[in-house]
Amino acid sequence: MLTVVWCKRDLRLHDHSPLSAAAASGPVLPLYVVEPDYWALDDTSYRQWAFLRQAVDSLRTQIVERGGRLCVKVGDVTDVLARLRDHFGSFRLVAHQETGNAWTFARDNAVRHWCADHAIPFDEYQQYGIWRGRDFTRDRWSKKWDALMAQPILPVPDTVDWVTYGNDDLPTPEALGLAHDGIQDLQPGGRAAAEETLRSFLYDRGEPYQKAMSSPVSGEAACSRLSVHLVAGSLSMREIYQATLQRQEEVRDLQKAERGLWPSAMRSFIGRLHWHCHFMQKLETEPEIEWLPMAQVYVGLRPIPNSTDLLDAYAAGQTGFPFVDACMRYLTATGWVNFRMRAMLMSFASYNLWLPWQQSGAVLARLFTDYEPGIHWSQSQMQAGETGINAVRIYSPVKQGYDQDPTGEFTRRWVPELAHLDGKELQEPWTCEIPPADYPAPIVDYRATTAEAKKKIYALRRTAAARAEAAEVFEKHGSRKPHGVRMRTVKQDGADA
Template sequence: MLQVVWFKRDLRLEDHAALCAAAIRDRILPLVIVEPDYWRQPDVSARQWNFWRGCIADLGEAIAAKGGQLCVRVGDAVETLAAIRAVHGPFVLRAHEETGNAWTFERDKAVRRWCKAEGIAFEESRQFGVWRRRRVNRDRWAQGWDRMMAMPAQPAPPLLMWERGESNPLPDAAALGLADDGLQVAPIWGRAEALATLHSFLHERGEHYTSEMSSPVSGEAACSRLSWHLAYGSLSIREAYQAAQARYRELPLSEKAWRQSLRSFIARLHWHCHFIQKLESEPEAEYRPMARLYEGLRPRSADAVKLQAWGEGRTGYPFIDAAMRYLNATGWINFRMRAMLMSFASYDLWLPWQESGRALARKFIDYEPGIHWPQCQMQAGETGINTIRIYSPVKQGYDQDPQGNFIRRWVPELASVPDAYLHEPWKLDAETRAQLYPDYPDRIVDHAAAAKAAKDAIYALRRKPEARAEAKAVVQKHGSRKRTADRKRAGAKADQLKLAF
């Protein structure tokens, strides 16, 4: 029977369980569905589609090189599958499991209902070390992840029998109603780039990953930069894990920096799936705090003026604004800066994490909902279990950009400010400020006062008996069960935004 392989965020032929299962059975119709309704959601953007589109085109070339043709359809998933059935007859639908946003969650449920009603088998394969079903035994989760990552990565099937289907052209962003979002530096997509990036990190760039990944200056090169390749599946996480393990084993004991960096990287691959498992186990975490006691802690709707100033990098805090402008221009920023930006929105500006989270999601080319949403509410202090981390925007600036080079590059309005005042320009007198940077805003809030108010509000809730009881339930459902020394060492970093490896 015809095998329809539905490619979603797994745009490769290698280590593709659904494709391998189909290849040993019958003819394959490789399918990508471009869903306009998805691209109308508030957490997606043109920069994401353009990268995704490039990955789809790259997949099409890989299939063409093996004698097939990628079938691209634009429209609703259920209607697309029904149209394929009308032309090609009964089939088996195969895909990887996907932990996406609420829209894709409902889409997948609709597809399953249609398949059941039509007598179509819908077989899903595991892609990450993430288990379906809400009830997952966290005591055994880590061992399951280890076993899956240790299984051999599957090469592309050598023999593939293709079915050809009617295909639509890949639309551009404008055709999907996506406006230009200010991206200035477009990343390179596709399988070859993913492999080259992995190799350069493991053999050239990654030696000082552990010590250099926190600064936006050094992190640009020291981080692996694999996050968007993993998010769209041009590289599997198992391939990255096994390549890192192989590199680690070949390193001599004298290469201490390299070995420590690779241990850190491997631990973060584990955390990648750990966080996706949270959203898989509790899809409501996209819009509800894991600890329900925190519902209503912040205003239901964000202060529009503050949200816009934060999103444009015009808060009056130079390091915050430099980081946001860098993200706006490149679609990526390192994990420490992601945590800092979310912390500032959540505590200094007291914005609901759902709205600031959507704004950040649109900016991230590597948006991975399963990581993004648990991390957003963690940074906002609404999980009930994690340490409240309120980042000082001034201290972070001095720590991560001591010479101010990053600030001067991304906030050119401050180019004439003396070094001694660059991180705190408000300490200059009003006349000097007006002369040196007339177009840069004053501080939107006072950090010390805002941080105190935020702490007071959150700890007032945490002291309640019901908060302690709820925290125990959250730990039982979502808490990490670290099993190795490496994971224990990495645990202190678990409250950072791990998507930006």
């Protein structure tokens, strides 16, 4: 029987369980469906499709090199499957499990129902350390993750009996109705780019990782920059993990003087690979956290404001806080910023502007080329202090500028209105004798808003209801590592500060 391999966010031939299973059982039709309704959502953007399109194109080339052809279709997945059924009669459908947003969750359900209604067997394969089911327990999660990632990497099947079926063009972002979003320097996508990014991180760029990751200046080169490739699935998590273990062994064999900072860099990186799935597991277990806080006691804490002025200034990098604006403009131009600055941007929106994380989170989601709903929404509400189980962390928008951009080069580059300033005048231009005319005054008093935010959030956290709910949230979502401390004062998992 024909097997249709539905490629989603697993755009590779290596370590691809559905493809390996399909190739072993008969003819194979590889399928990618571009879904216009998905690309019309509030959390999707031009840059995300521009990147993914390169990854699809790369997969197409890899299949051509092996004598086949990727079937690209534009439309609704169930409509495409119905057309395939009209043409081929019955078939089997295989795919990887996906932990996406509510839209992809509903679409997967629709596909499952369509398959059941039409007697089409549909098998989904696990690719990440994420387990399905609302009653999933966090106990021993990390051990299960290690065991899954230690399994052998599947090679590209030697021979595949490829089947083809028509083909649509890969639409441009404009053809999907996506307006250009200010991206200037898109990370290259596709398998070759992903492999080179992994290699250069493990062998050239990654040594200063642990310290350098905190600043956008040093983090740009020293962070792995693999997040986008994980989103597209150009490399599997297992491939990245095992390449890192191998590098770790090679480093161990080096002379002490040659090892430098590599051991700590590799350890720290492996920890973050766990975090990837740890955070995505939260959305898999409780899909509602895309729009609701993990702890319901925080519902309505930050009402939707009547005006969009603050959100607009934030999104445009026009808040009057130079380092915040520099990070936002850098993110707009490149589609990436380091973890600490993402946390600062979310902290600023949530505590100083008192905006609901759902609103600021949507702005950031569109700007992240590596938008990954499971990580994004868990992190957004965690940085906004609404999980109930993580320590409240309010970043000073001014201190972060001094700490993470001590020479001011980053701030001057991305906020050229301030290019003639330095030191305190650069990071706090409102203290200049004559403040720059072409740069806004701060949109809020950051000291007063921080104090007010602390009062509100701690008052709520101290209530009996909040404490009781925190215990439930921890049971469902809390990391059992690294110190096994039971929540409330648990250090933010996922924070490097």
